[in-house]
Amino acid sequence: MILDNCRLVSETAATQLALGCTCTLYQRSLAALPTKSRVLWVEDSARFDLQHMLGPIFASRRYDLTLAENATSGADYLRQRNFDAVVVDVRLPPGTHPYWRAIYNNAGADRTNAKLGLPLLGWLLDRIDALRRAGIDIADHETPPRRPKWDVSPQQIGVFSVENRGEIGPALELLGVDFLQEKRPGLPDSVLIDIVDELLG
Helix, strand or coil: CEECCEECCCCCHHHHHHCCCCCHHHHHHHHHCCCCEEEEEECCCHHHHHHHHHHHHHHHCCEEEEEECCHHHHHHHHHHCCCCEEEECCCCCCCCCHHHHHHHHHCCCCHHHHCCHHHHHHHHCCCHHHHHHCCCCCCCCCCCCCCCCCCCCHHHEEEEECCCHHHHHHHHHHHCCCEEEECCCCCCCCHHHHHHHHHHC
8 A cells, every 4th residue: 555655564664754654653653652762872992892882772673873982973973963972092092184183283192191081071071170170181282163052961972091090080970970880801792771771760
Protein backbone atom coordinates (compact mmCIF):
# COMPACT_ATOMS: atom_id res chain seq x y z
CA MET A 1 0.00 0.00 0.00
CA ILE A 2 1.41 3.41 -0.98
CA LEU A 3 0.14 6.70 0.42
CA ASP A 4 1.62 10.08 -0.45
CA ASN A 5 4.57 8.32 -2.09
CA CYS A 6 5.42 6.55 1.21
CA ARG A 7 5.91 2.80 1.32
CA LEU A 8 4.37 2.42 4.76
CA VAL A 9 5.17 -1.24 5.14
CA SER A 10 8.47 -1.78 3.40
CA GLU A 11 10.26 1.50 4.07
CA THR A 12 11.79 2.56 7.38
CA ALA A 13 10.73 5.82 8.98
CA ALA A 14 14.09 7.36 8.12
CA THR A 15 13.71 6.46 4.44
CA GLN A 16 10.15 7.77 4.42
CA LEU A 17 11.42 11.03 5.86
CA ALA A 18 13.97 11.27 3.05
CA LEU A 19 11.13 10.87 0.55
CA GLY A 20 9.41 13.91 2.04
CA CYS A 21 6.35 11.97 3.14
CA THR A 22 3.52 13.97 4.66
CA CYS A 23 0.90 11.27 5.20
CA THR A 24 -0.70 11.11 8.65
CA LEU A 25 0.09 7.44 9.24
CA TYR A 26 3.77 8.06 8.52
CA GLN A 27 3.86 11.08 10.83
CA ARG A 28 2.39 8.97 13.64
CA SER A 29 4.97 6.22 13.07
CA LEU A 30 7.80 8.75 13.15
CA ALA A 31 6.48 10.31 16.38
CA ALA A 32 6.44 6.85 17.98
CA LEU A 33 10.15 6.27 17.34
CA PRO A 34 12.28 6.57 20.48
CA THR A 35 14.55 9.60 20.56
CA LYS A 36 18.22 8.73 20.89
CA SER A 37 20.36 10.72 23.30
CA ARG A 38 23.25 12.49 21.60
CA VAL A 39 26.70 11.63 22.93
CA LEU A 40 30.06 13.10 21.96
CA TRP A 41 33.21 11.11 22.74
CA VAL A 42 36.41 13.12 22.36
CA GLU A 43 39.15 10.51 22.36
CA ASP A 44 42.14 10.33 20.04
CA SER A 45 42.37 6.54 20.22
CA ALA A 46 38.64 5.89 19.87
CA ARG A 47 39.08 4.32 16.43
CA PHE A 48 41.26 1.61 17.98
CA ASP A 49 38.53 0.69 20.47
CA LEU A 50 35.65 0.34 18.00
CA GLN A 51 35.14 -3.39 18.48
CA HIS A 52 35.35 -3.18 22.24
CA MET A 53 34.05 -0.01 23.86
CA LEU A 54 31.91 1.20 20.97
CA GLY A 55 30.25 -2.15 20.31
CA PRO A 56 27.90 -2.00 23.33
CA ILE A 57 26.97 1.62 22.51
CA PHE A 58 25.91 0.77 18.95
CA ALA A 59 24.29 -2.52 19.95
CA SER A 60 22.09 -0.75 22.51
CA ARG A 61 20.59 1.49 19.78
CA ARG A 62 19.90 4.05 22.51
CA TYR A 63 22.56 6.60 21.66
CA ASP A 64 23.51 8.76 18.69
CA LEU A 65 27.29 8.70 19.13
CA THR A 66 29.73 11.16 17.55
CA LEU A 67 33.49 10.65 17.71
CA ALA A 68 36.08 13.44 17.73
CA GLU A 69 39.80 12.64 17.70
CA ASN A 70 41.31 15.98 18.74
CA ALA A 71 40.49 19.28 20.44
CA THR A 72 39.72 21.08 17.18
CA SER A 73 37.19 18.53 15.93
CA GLY A 74 35.67 18.23 19.41
CA ALA A 75 35.11 21.98 19.58
CA ASP A 76 33.72 21.96 16.03
CA TYR A 77 31.14 19.27 16.85
CA LEU A 78 30.18 21.06 20.06
CA ARG A 79 29.45 24.24 18.08
CA GLN A 80 27.49 22.40 15.38
CA ARG A 81 24.97 20.61 17.59
CA ASN A 82 23.97 20.10 21.18
CA PHE A 83 24.75 16.89 23.07
CA ASP A 84 23.11 15.21 26.03
CA ALA A 85 26.44 13.83 27.27
CA VAL A 86 30.09 14.63 26.52
CA VAL A 87 32.89 12.19 27.38
CA VAL A 88 36.41 13.62 27.13
CA ASP A 89 39.92 12.22 27.36
CA VAL A 90 42.47 14.55 28.96
CA ARG A 91 45.39 13.69 26.67
CA LEU A 92 44.21 15.03 23.33
CA PRO A 93 46.13 16.15 20.25
CA PRO A 94 45.33 19.72 19.22
CA GLY A 95 44.13 19.35 15.66
CA THR A 96 44.47 22.37 13.38
CA HIS A 97 42.97 25.33 15.29
CA PRO A 98 45.67 27.85 16.37
CA TYR A 99 44.26 28.16 19.89
CA TRP A 100 44.58 24.46 20.71
CA ARG A 101 47.91 24.24 18.88
CA ALA A 102 49.30 27.11 20.95
CA ILE A 103 48.40 25.42 24.25
CA TYR A 104 49.88 22.17 22.96
CA ASN A 105 53.10 23.82 21.77
CA ASN A 106 53.48 25.77 25.03
CA ALA A 107 53.51 22.39 26.78
CA GLY A 108 56.38 21.16 24.61
CA ALA A 109 54.10 19.47 22.07
CA ASP A 110 53.43 16.77 24.64
CA ARG A 111 49.89 15.47 25.25
CA THR A 112 50.69 14.40 28.79
CA ASN A 113 51.82 17.91 29.75
CA ALA A 114 49.28 19.81 27.65
CA LYS A 115 46.24 17.98 29.03
CA LEU A 116 44.14 19.62 26.30
CA GLY A 117 40.98 17.95 27.53
CA LEU A 118 40.95 20.34 30.50
CA PRO A 119 41.19 23.57 28.45
CA LEU A 120 38.57 22.10 26.08
CA LEU A 121 36.19 21.64 29.01
CA GLY A 122 37.07 25.07 30.37
CA TRP A 123 36.17 26.55 26.99
CA LEU A 124 32.93 24.54 26.77
CA LEU A 125 31.82 25.49 30.28
CA ASP A 126 33.06 29.10 29.98
CA ARG A 127 35.50 28.61 32.87
CA ILE A 128 38.80 29.36 31.17
CA ASP A 129 39.55 32.11 33.71
CA ALA A 130 39.28 29.63 36.59
CA LEU A 131 41.78 27.32 34.91
CA ARG A 132 44.11 30.23 34.22
CA ARG A 133 44.04 31.26 37.89
CA ALA A 134 44.91 27.68 38.83
CA GLY A 135 48.04 27.88 36.70
CA ILE A 136 46.84 25.77 33.79
CA ASP A 137 48.37 27.11 30.61
CA ILE A 138 45.83 28.87 28.42
CA ALA A 139 46.96 30.42 25.15
CA ASP A 140 46.17 34.05 25.94
CA HIS A 141 47.83 35.30 22.76
CA GLU A 142 45.46 33.26 20.54
CA THR A 143 41.73 33.75 20.10
CA PRO A 144 39.72 30.72 21.20
CA PRO A 145 37.04 29.32 18.92
CA ARG A 146 33.54 30.70 19.27
CA ARG A 147 31.69 28.89 22.07
CA PRO A 148 28.57 26.77 21.48
CA LYS A 149 25.22 28.52 21.69
CA TRP A 150 23.55 25.73 23.64
CA ASP A 151 23.67 25.49 27.43
CA VAL A 152 25.79 22.72 28.90
CA SER A 153 26.16 21.80 32.55
CA PRO A 154 29.08 20.05 34.26
CA GLN A 155 26.69 17.19 35.10
CA GLN A 156 26.55 16.30 31.39
CA ILE A 157 30.31 15.77 31.24
CA GLY A 158 32.40 12.73 32.02
CA VAL A 159 36.19 12.52 31.95
CA PHE A 160 37.62 9.18 30.81
CA SER A 161 41.39 9.30 31.00
CA VAL A 162 44.52 7.69 32.43
CA GLU A 163 44.89 10.50 34.97
CA ASN A 164 43.54 9.83 38.43
CA ARG A 165 41.70 12.19 40.75
CA GLY A 166 44.88 13.07 42.59
CA GLU A 167 46.37 14.40 39.35
CA ILE A 168 43.43 16.30 37.85
CA GLY A 169 40.90 16.49 40.70
CA PRO A 170 41.59 20.15 41.56
CA ALA A 171 41.08 21.19 37.92
CA LEU A 172 37.87 19.17 37.70
CA GLU A 173 36.61 20.87 40.87
CA LEU A 174 37.22 24.28 39.27
CA LEU A 175 35.22 23.12 36.27
CA GLY A 176 32.46 21.66 38.43
CA VAL A 177 32.89 18.26 36.79
CA ASP A 178 32.38 15.35 39.20
CA PHE A 179 32.54 12.32 36.93
CA LEU A 180 35.97 10.77 36.38
CA GLN A 181 36.59 7.24 35.14
CA GLU A 182 40.25 6.32 35.20
CA LYS A 183 41.52 4.21 32.31
CA ARG A 184 43.25 1.15 33.65
CA PRO A 185 43.88 -2.43 32.57
CA GLY A 186 41.01 -4.85 32.92
CA LEU A 187 38.12 -2.44 32.36
CA PRO A 188 35.09 -4.19 30.85
CA ASP A 189 34.08 -3.57 27.24
CA SER A 190 30.93 -1.95 28.61
CA VAL A 191 32.87 0.88 30.29
CA LEU A 192 31.88 3.57 27.77
CA ILE A 193 28.17 2.74 27.82
CA ASP A 194 28.34 2.51 31.61
CA ILE A 195 29.78 6.05 31.70
CA VAL A 196 27.07 7.37 29.40
CA ASP A 197 24.32 5.55 31.31
CA GLU A 198 25.51 7.13 34.56
CA LEU A 199 25.74 10.62 33.06
CA LEU A 200 22.22 10.36 31.64
CA GLY A 201 20.68 8.24 34.38
